[in-house]
Amino acid sequence: MRSLIYLVTRWLSRFKPLNALAEQLLGKGEPGFRGNFKDGKEEGPWEFYHANGQLEFRGNYHNGQRHGPWEMFHDNGQLKVRGNSRHGRPDGEFERYDEVGRLFERLHYRDGTVDGPYEKFHENGQLAEHGHYREGRPEGLWYFYYTSGQMKKRGRFVDRRRVGVWEFFDESGKLQEQRSFTADDTGAIY
Known part of the structure; x- marks a missing residue:
């Protein structure tokens, strides 16, 4: 789930385009999210993490939209969805997995x-x-x-x-x- 810090960062970037690496750490030092902004929009590789520190999402963005291959994970670390997006829209093969893989x-x-x-x-x-x-x-x-x-x-x-x-x-x-x-x-x- 995208955190409040991420949403505030997106909102603030509307007023002054942000070009920077964005990273949020959870309570125990684990990352909440990590990725780059370009002109206030997500660009390049991004990762989001569950509250337990397990990877939740890994994929690429272009101009603020998912673009290219990406993966989502259950909070136990098992793969949940593997797919591809083109300009923010699902495109290509998708595979969905249950919590045991x-x-x-x-x-x-x-x-x-x-x-x-x-x-x-x-x-x-x-x-x-x-x-x-x-x-x-x-x-x-x-x-x-x-x-x-x-x-x-x-x-x-x-x-x-x-x-x-x-x-x-x-x-x-x-x-x-x-x-x-x-x-x-x-x-x-x-």
């Missing part, structure tokens, strides 16, 4: 919007679902799996809605049901 989601952004392949994982590491996003909406074929890795269901999305024939399977992989959906069915899924 397990990957639970991989997705792609284009200019701030989810767009591209998507994968979600069960706690045991098995694939839970995968499909494709287009402009923030699930689109095309999607597959969903049990924790065993066995197919749970599959079907097609168009404009966030299930369309066509969807197939539903039991945990042994046996087809249990086929259900048809039309584009005018009410109720978006995602």
Whole structure:
């Protein structure tokens, strides 16, 4: 979390552009944040720290906005999110991890919007679902799996809605049901 000192520094830099290294130390001498200002805006590598001294965020800024690769961490030090930003907007592959370091989601952004392949994982590491996003909406074929890795269901999305024939399977992989959906069915899924 950005500290009050950081926010005051940003506010003061509006009146006189700041060009300096900024650093705040926590009670035991651990850093709260560290980075450079150029013309009153964050520039270059920045780091923010949790109250316990563990790294919270590491990444680059350009003209006051996240730009390039960055990482966020849980307060236990485990990686939380790895991503990329372009001019302050998410862009490229993002990976999200739980507090014990397990990957639970991989997705792609284009200019701030989810767009591209998507994968979600069960706690045991098995694939839970995968499909494709287009402009923030699930689109095309999607597959969903049990924790065993066995197919749970599959079907097609168009404009966030299930369309066509969807197939539903039991945990042994046996087809249990086929259900048809039309584009005018009410109720978006995602």
